[in-house]
């Protein structure tokens with residue numbers, strides 16, 4: 001079920017965010033500079049609060065020993081952590097072969113002006129860029145400045161032309177009319193190599209109405225592409241479709257329906273894209289096999305286990321749960337259970 005070459009960790013290195021995206025509705029992220037990492041929303045934070053860079057690095061090292069080979073830094077906004085670049089380079093020294101950062105891009109240009117270069121170890125820069133329309137970007141993020149983000153991307157590409165740049169776009173029904181223009185914009189941008197289309201995740205019950213209005217399933221998006229384009233999508237792993245256009249732009253379409261869920265997921269109030277594929281490290285060092293872990297099941301206190309010298313064994317136990325995980329609930333079951341009535345077909 002869980003192949004070795006796909007073992008990734010996602011490390012939330014900043015509990016703060018400088019934006020407040022409409023779909024990212026953890027209770028605290030709506031206020032600027034209040035803790036808002038996805039990994040922290042749904043459970044009691046551990047006592048120690050956000051951990052030090054040194055501790056992040058020790059945890060990354062332990063996870064690498066447990067054969068996790070890829071790492072993405074996230075948050076909150078990871079570039080709000082002034083040592084994000086140090087963490088990237090240490091991860092490279094440790095031996096991580098894929099190292100990414102997922103950022104809203106608003107601080108990238110300032111970073112490059114100050115430091116001159118991106119950290120050498122970085123192999124993937126993912127920018128959350130929902131639209132190429134500056135007003136719409138502001139409406140979605142409440143503060144994001146399109147020009148600043150694009151400037152950051154072009155400076156990043158100049159600094160390292162080989163760096164893969166991926167644009168994350170959350171699929172919203174109200175944006176479908178402009179989806180093909182968005183793809184064309186990315187093709188012509190000269191900086192974007194991949195588009196990652198993400199299914200909207202229901203983040204909490206308060207946003208249910210928004211979800212019902214805006215969710216659009218991957219199968220409906222595939223139908224849309226087959227009606228309006230010649231793109232041919234295929235699945236080359238367990239949880240996403242993808243295609244490469246003649247311009248070499250790759251489009252990834254994540255499908256929540258393909259998420260690997262197991263018993264632990266049954267009481268979870270969201271239906272995510274990753275399920276058990278990715279291990280998450282929260283800003284306080286809590287480690288789970290889940291992006292939005294509500295129950296405390298299978299969660300590891302990374303700092304305490306490091307001190308006890310038992311982190312490696314604990315992580316290995318956690319990994320064993322992947323190997324026996326099986327999908328236990330479909331997206332349709334989830335809609336029924338949560339009384340979700342989508343606005344259109346899906």
Ligand SMILES: C[S@@+](CC[C@H](N)C(=O)[O-])C[C@H]1O[C@@H](n2cnc3c(N)ncnc32)[C@H](O)[C@@H]1O
Nearest residue numbers: 023024075076077102103104128168199200201
């Ligand atoms: C939570 S952000 C954190 C990293 C960084 N601040 C950023 O903006 O990229 C990570 C990714 O999660 C996505 N995301 C947030 N809320 C989501 C939701 N409700 N459904 C699907 N994706 C979501 C964002 O679009 C972003 O690409």
